[in-house]
Amino acid sequence: xxxxxxxxxxxxxxxxxxxxxxxxxxxxxxxxxxxxxxxxxxxxxxxxxxxxxxxxxxxxxxxxxxxxxxxxxxxxxxxxxxxxxxxxxxxxxxxxxxxxxxxxxxxxxxxxxxxxxxxxxxxxxxxxxxxxxxxxxxxxxxxxxxxxxxxxxxxxxxxxxxxxxxxxxxxxxxxxxxxxxxxxxxxxxxxxxxxxxxxxxxxxxxxxxxxxxxxxxxxxxxxxxxxxxxxxxxxxxxxxxxxxxxxxxxxxxxxxxxxxxxxxxxxxxxxxxxxxxxxxxxxxxxxxxxxxxxxxxxxxxxxxxxxxxxxxxxxxxxxxxxxxxxxxxxxxxxxxxxxxxxxxxxxxxxxxxxxxxxxxxxxxxxxxxxxxxxxxxxxxxxxxxxxxxxxxxxxxxxxxxxxxxxxxxxxxxxxxxxxxxxxxxxxxxxxxxxxxxxxxxxxxxxxxxxxxxxxxxxxxxxxxxxxxxxxxxxxxxxxxxxxxxxxxxxxxxxxxxxxxxxxxxxxxxxxxxxxxxxxxxxxxxxxxxxxxxxxxxxxxxxxxxxxxxxxxxxxxxx
Numbered sequence: 001x002x003x004x005x006x007x008x009x010x011x012x013x014x015x016x017x018x019x020x021x022x023x024x025x026x027x028x029x030x031x032x033x034x035x036x037x038x039x040x041x042x043x044x045x046x047x048x049x050x051x052x053x054x055x056x057x058x059x060x061x062x063x064x065x066x067x068x069x070x071x072x073x074x075x076x077x078x079x080x081x082x083x084x085x086x087x088x089x090x091x092x093x094x095x096x097x098x099x100x101x102x103x104x105x106x107x108x109x110x111x112x113x114x115x116x117x118x119x120x121x122x123x124x125x126x127x128x129x130x131x132x133x134x135x136x137x138x139x140x141x142x143x144x145x146x147x148x149x150x151x152x153x154x155x156x157x158x159x160x161x162x163x164x165x166x167x168x169x170x171x172x173x174x175x176x177x178x179x180x181x182x183x184x185x186x187x188x189x190x191x192x193x194x195x196x197x198x199x200x201x202x203x204x205x206x207x208x209x210x211x212x213x214x215x216x217x218x219x220x221x222x223x224x225x226x227x228x229x230x231x232x233x234x235x236x237x238x239x240x241x242x243x244x245x246x247x248x249x250x251x252x253x254x255x256x257x258x259x260x261x262x263x264x265x266x267x268x269x270x271x272x273x274x275x276x277x278x279x280x281x282x283x284x285x286x287x288x289x290x291x292x293x294x295x296x297x298x299x300x301x302x303x304x305x306x307x308x309x310x311x312x313x314x315x316x317x318x319x320x321x322x323x324x325x326x327x328x329x330x331x332x333x334x335x336x337x338x339x340x341x342x343x344x345x346x347x348x349x350x351x352x353x354x355x356x357x358x359x360x361x362x363x364x365x366x367x368x369x370x371x372x373x374x375x376x377x378x379x380x381x382x383x384x385x386x387x388x389x390x391x392x393x394x395x396x397x398x399x400x401x402x403x404x405x406x407x408x409x410x411x412x413x414x415x416x417x418x419x420x421x422x423x424x425x426x427x428x429x430x431x432x433x434x435x436x437x438x439x440x441x442x443x444x445x446x447x448x449x450x451x452x453x454x455x456x457x458x459x460x461x462x463x464x465x466x467x468x469x470x471x472x473x474x475x476x477x478x479x480x481x482x483x484x485x486x487x488x489x490x491x492x493x494x495x496x497x498x499x500x501x502x503x504x505x506x507x508x509x510x511x512x513x514x515x516x517x518x519x520x521x522x523x524x525x526x527x528x529x530x531x532x533x534x535x536x537x538x539x540x541x542x543x544x545x546x547x548x549x550x551x552x553x554x555x556x557x558x
Contacts, residue, residue: 084159084179092116092133095174104159104181106152117177122148122156133175136163146182158186209285209306212292217241217258220301229308231279248274254287261289261302271309283310346384354381404438404547405446407471407481414450415469422451422458423467426485431470437546439479441524449520452513453483453540459506460487460538474543481542490532498530 084101086094097112105112105120112120121129125147136143142164148156162178209229212221218241222234232245242249242258249255257267267289275282286309292301357377364371411432419428457467465486474480490498494505499518514530517540521528525545532538 082180084177084181086117086177086179088117088133088175088177090173092118092175101179104157104179105149120149122150124148132161132163136175137165137173149179157181157183159183209287209304209308211304211306213242213258213262213302213304215262215299215301217262217302226306229281229283229285229306230276231281232276236278245278246274246276254289257289258302258304261291261304262299264291264299266290283308284313285309350381350384354378354385357381401442401444402440403443405441405443406436406438407446407479407544408432408434408436410443410446411450411469411471411481414447414454418451418454422455425464426458426461427464427466429466429468431468433472436471437473437479439524439544440547441544442520445520445523449517452517456513457483457485457487457538460485460489465537473546477546479544479546481544482539484537484539486537489534489536489538491534495530495532499528 079099081098081100084104085096085098086101087096089095093114093116094112097109099109102109102112107120118126118129128145129147132143132145142162144160144162146158146160149159150156158181160180160182164176165173166176167173206223207225209226210221210223211219211226214220218239219237222237226237227233237245243255249258252270252272254270254272257270260267269286269288271284271286273283274285286307288305290303291299292303294300354377357374361371361374361378364374411430415423415428415430454467461467467486468482468484470480470482470484472480499514518528521542521544527543529541530538531541
């Protein structure tokens with residue numbers, strides 16, 4: 001742009017330029033009334049001044065063109081700026097508005113100028129808009145706020161406003177507004193908030209544990225499932241390291257898996273028992289660790305899922321126990337069938353041997369070696385008969401005699417016989433429930449059962465101890481008999497074979513005592529369970545089906 005017209009420097013430049021131009025032109029004739037020199041001088045001055053005026057006019061025209069071009073560029077940039085611009089007079093009416101804001105409002109510029117800008121603000125935000133304008137005018141500073149502008153169809157769009165009060169050259173004050181459409185940002189923010197809320201609901205409702213660890217492996221997320229599983233609320237866990245709260249994780253290698261996941265290695269699923277020291281909660285859990293990455297793939301922590309498998313492990317343990325019981329039952333039934341066949345065959349053989357030996361003993365002279373030998377054979381056969389009876393008792397499926405039996409009476413009678421012989425070194429404790437429902441059975445077989453159990457208990461306590469016998473009514477249809485001693489107990493490998501016939505750990509044992517107990521219990525449609533650990537004694541737990549007392553048995557129809 002040329003120097004401003006009228007400045008001293010410009011005037012001197014114009015003077016020199018005018019004189020230079022005049023020097024190239026022919027001088028006009030002088031007026032006859034003036035002297036020649038004076039006339040020429042005045043004419044020269046007039047001509048120079050004329051040229052100066054012409055030059056000034058040229059520069060003014062050039063300046064005007066440049067100003068118009070600059071104004072056009074300004075208005076083009078102002079109207080087409082990506083931000084809406086507006087100027088408000090002190091009464092809040094629009095003095096200026098660019099085309100961008102017209103597009104945001106969906107209204108022509110002519111329809112907006114002179115109108116209050118508040119009419120374009122959503123009614124829900126008009127009160128806040130007035131308060132912000134008042135603050136801007138009274139504070140004399142710059143203010144930023146968000147509001148909703150009305151659209152022609154009645155909808156509204158979120159807009160960010162930067163407001164500033166400026167003073168014009170004439171002293172009047174205008175409020176300048178710069179408005180940016182932030183609808184997409186608000187919608188995206190609302191969508192993110194909804195997504196965060198949805199993720200929070202999913203995390204809270206999912207029926208498995210969700211844990212998020214930070215890069216320092218401190219807890220960042222601990223969902224409600226984990227609170228229920230461990231009994232520890234999130235506020236006690238967040239911000240702490242797993243080793244600080246759950247030291248058992250180191251023993252089951254989960255802390256090592258956590259370190260691997262932070263290094264980018266997805267660990268294998270682990271199943272492990274847990275016990276929470278602070279709450280006493282215990283059970284089984286199934287846990288996985290996965291690297292937790294942001295959108296760029298950078299690892300920002302570890303994501304872990306936890307499942308409660310306590311019930312599954314309990315059911316599996318029960319299933320294994322039932323399978324073992326079924327296997328033991330099947331094995332004992334097979335052994336019982338074998339024992340029955342063996343007993344019958346042995347009985348026949350022993351009967352023949354005893355008959356021949358008895359006949360030879362009668363024929364032999366008194367005091368002769370032959371008579372003595374036959375006596376030894378008869379004694380051995382009699383011992384064999386006892387063992388055969390034991391085998392038959394083990395394989396027994398039916399009772400020789402069936403009548404109502406009071407177990408309490410049977411226990412007292414048997415203890416009266418044994419406490420001065422087999423159990424004389426043992427402290428006897430009887431816990432017998434009264435009244436006890438009767439059972440249907442063979443009193444002699446049940447007495448033999450009690451005797452075998454007591455003999456085993458006495459043998460397990462050679463230095464003395466305590467034998468407790470307890471009877472209780474269990475439920476509506478069972479009677480429970482428990483014999484518990486404080487003896488040496490049995491290791492698992494012995495306990496697993498304790499009921500097998502002919503199995504014994506005693507130097508002079510027959511291996512038939514517990515086998516007879518098992519056979520008798522089975523013949524009474526009952527169940528037998530042995531519990532024992534080395535140094536912890538042994539428990540024999542028997543259940544028998546209860547029978548109605550005689551006075552409660554329904555009378556047979558006539």
